[in-house]
Amino acid sequence: MSAPDVIEVEDVHLSFPIVRYRARGVKEAFLELVTGRRHPDRKRDFWALNGVSFKVQRGEVIGLVGRNGAGKSTLLRVVCGIYQPDRGRVATTGRISSLLELGAGFRDELTGYENIKLSGAISGYSPDEMTELADKIVDFADLEEFIHQPLRTYSSGMRARLGFSVAAAVKPEILLIDEALAVGDAAFRQRSVNRIEEMVKDDDATVVIVSHNMEELKRLCTRMILLERGEVITQGAVPDVVKAYAELTQQKKKS
Amino acid sequence: MLRVIQENQYVLENFIKRDLKVKYRGTLLGYLWSLLEPLSLVGIYYFLFDVIARVDEPGYALIVILGVLPYNLFGAIVQAGAVALTANASLIRRVYIPREVFVYAHVGSNCVVFALSMFAVVPFLFLYEVVPGWRLVFFALAAVLIVLFATGIAFFVACVNALYRDVGYVIRVTLRLLFYGSPLIYPISRVPEEYLGIYLLNPLSVYLSLGRSAFMNQPFPFDELYLIYGIVVAIATFFGGALYFRKYEKKAVKFL
Numbered sequence: 001m002s003a004p005d006v007i008e009v010e011d012v013h014l015s016f017p018i019v020r021y022r023a024r025g026v027k028e029a030f031l032e033l034v035t036g037r038r039h040p041d042r043k044r045d046f047w048a049l050n051g052v053s054f055k056v057q058r059g060e061v062i063g064l065v066g067r068n069g070a071g072k073s074t075l076l077r078v079v080c081g082i083y084q085p086d087r088g089r090v091a092t093t094g095r096i097s098s099l100l101e102l103g104a105g106f107r108d109e110l111t112g113y114e115n116i117k118l119s120g121a122i123s124g125y126s127p128d129e130m131t132e133l134a135d136k137i138v139d140f141a142d143l144e145e146f147i148h149q150p151l152r153t154y155s156s157g158m159r160a161r162l163g164f165s166v167a168a169a170v171k172p173e174i175l176l177i178d179e180a181l182a183v184g185d186a187a188f189r190q191r192s193v194n195r196i197e198e199m200v201k202d203d204d205a206t207v208v209i210v211s212h213n214m215e216e217l218k219r220l221c222t223r224m225i226l227l228e229r230g231e232v233i234t235q236g237a238v239p240d241v242v243k244a245y246a247e248l249t250q251q252k253k254k255s
Numbered sequence: 256m257l258r259v260i261q262e263n264q265y266v267l268e269n270f271i272k273r274d275l276k277v278k279y280r281g282t283l284l285g286y287l288w289s290l291l292e293p294l295s296l297v298g299i300y301y302f303l304f305d306v307i308a309r310v311d312e313p314g315y316a317l318i319v320i321l322g323v324l325p326y327n328l329f330g331a332i333v334q335a336g337a338v339a340l341t342a343n344a345s346l347i348r349r350v351y352i353p354r355e356v357f358v359y360a361h362v363g364s365n366c367v368v369f370a371l372s373m374f375a376v377v378p379f380l381f382l383y384e385v386v387p388g389w390r391l392v393f394f395a396l397a398a399v400l401i402v403l404f405a406t407g408i409a410f411f412v413a414c415v416n417a418l419y420r421d422v423g424y425v426i427r428v429t430l431r432l433l434f435y436g437s438p439l440i441y442p443i444s445r446v447p448e449e450y451l452g453i454y455l456l457n458p459l460s461v462y463l464s465l466g467r468s469a470f471m472n473q474p475f476p477f478d479e480l481y482l483i484y485g486i487v488v489a490i491a492t493f494f495g496g497a498l499y500f501r502k503y504e505k506k507a508v509k510f511l
Contacts, residue, residue: 016509029419081351084505098350105350110273118273121265122350 004093006174006206007056012078012088014230015045048074050230051088058173061200061207063217063238065245066227067252072210075227076100076176079208094173094206097123099163099180108152112143112162115151123170133169140195141165142188156183164192168199175199177209181216189216196220214242256497259355266352270360275367289372293323297379300440312442314471317379321467322439324376325398328369329405329459330430335361336409337416337426340504344511354504355497358413362406369398376470390469397466403489404458407496414500417507433457438464443476451477458492461485 048071056062064072077083078090080098105122106115116137120130138147141161146154154162160183167175181192193216199205211217217224217238224241226234226248234244260267279285297319305315312318339357340347347354380387387394416422437457438446443464446454454460455477462485464476475482 033415033419077348082348083508096351100349105346107273107346109277114273118266118269119350121269122352124262124265126265127268 003058003060005055006058006093007054007079007208008089008091009052009054009075009079010089010091012049012052012075012085012090013047014049014074014078014083014085015047018044018046048230049078049085052227052230052232053088054225054232054235056206056208058206059200059204060223061196061209061221063221063224063241064208064210064227065212065217065224065241067249070227071230072227073100073178074230076178076208076210079174080176092174095123095171096174096176097167097170097172098176098178099167100176100178101180106151106159106163109150111150112147112154113138115162116166119166120170123172125170137162137165137169140169140191157185157188160184161188164188164195168192168195171203172199173203173205175205175207177207177211179210179212182211182213193220214245218242256355256494259353260359263353263356266356267360267363270356271363271367274360274364278364278368286371289368290375293320293327293372293375296323304440310441312445314379314383314385317376317383317385317471318442318467319440320376320379321470322437322463324369324372325401325463325466326434326437326439326459327372328365328398329401331365331368332362332402332405333408333412333426333430335365336406337412337422339409339413340417340507340511341420347508347511354413354508355410355500358406358409358500362402362409366402385471387470388472390472393469394466397462397469400465400485400489401459401462403493404462407489407492407494410496410500414503414507417510433459438467442467455481455484458485458488462489 052071052075054062064075066072074083076098077100078085079092080096080100081090081092082100105119107118110118113134116134117127117130120133121127125133138144141158141164143158143162146158151159151162160180163180164177164184167177175196177196181189184192196207196209197220200207207220209217209220221238223236224238225232226241226245228248233248234241279288282288284291297316300319301316304310305312336358339361340354343357346352347357379385412422412426437459443451443454443460461477461481465482465485468474468476
């Protein structure tokens, strides 16, 4: 009876180079560039993800929690293909829409409206199709007054509203949200949460959401994952993970 | 490799339009600058070599403009390529778009600018009473070769620049060297015979003199073998750069 897996993350490792300019000599840098081999002394990678595995079935809403720097955002980026894992495997099925940081791929110098068009193009919509969608997006974001102003004049809440509205409008099969709702006002957050529930119910969308707002997560999520130092500590039923997360933060406060 | 272009057609269109918009934003003369800039260069060299030094070269201004415009196309693609990843870092870190798109977008917008700037050639055609004929197809070929060659380099420098920002400086110095080391402000016929073999190893020398001779209804100013060499280098550079990019952009992105 179980729905098919739409996200499969298998033993994913991801490292970031720790960039130290000048600490390496020019000769060394040149040799690395030419030979493609790394100097033995320079093993200073930071492993943001250390063997993360989980599966998400269609229609699930997964809450991803963890302290700052635990690897939540990085994990979402790996799922939507921005970073390729160094080891391990990621497989997704269906159109992904992501809302990472404020405003998914928005540009400051463009107007709100132009940004809508840009996001649409990124999701593969033609300009004409997007013109039709744009009204709905502007309406949902409640930004009629400002939509032809450059994005740099927007408050962070306004950005988040526009970002969510676009991400939800392009009918994603997988929606990835990274704390983007946190800056919206209460009314907008309420509407967003409703919209997510609607997408899951009506369109069978799958959602992975990173948040620090436990109330929101409790209401939305069907399952949760707790991440710490790039590893999955617990995953499973919402109350269990919420409790584990609370214990983790308590514990750190004491020590 | 071309599938990337097809699949991301709308993003590409969007990027190219934005690029062109940004280029002329806030200017009074807008597109006219694409004509005025090369024309001012022609003015300088005409004054220097035709008026002052009196190198007796018929059609000198036409020679210069036909060198400068295609060379600008090359330089612009390479320079834009160098920052294709770094300048788009915020976008790259937020949404997944095949990264080739960023390079192709700059290639596209610079091709448009090049096509528009070619109108700067028209007054010189009248001035020297040159009527281009069927040989113009070789000019088109030269343009295509320049674009392929430049795009390959752009792919390469886009990756490397994410790791080492020195690339910008290297490019600037190299472009200046090539400005004088390729037949821009002089025709290839001025290059001493004994150096011609080495001189034509620079593929830009082949492309620029090919395009120029085509425009001026002249036969190839070099052995046909060099034309084949130029074509091979352009194609090899393009695919080499594209393959390098495909292999290393994943790593480069981590440095953004």
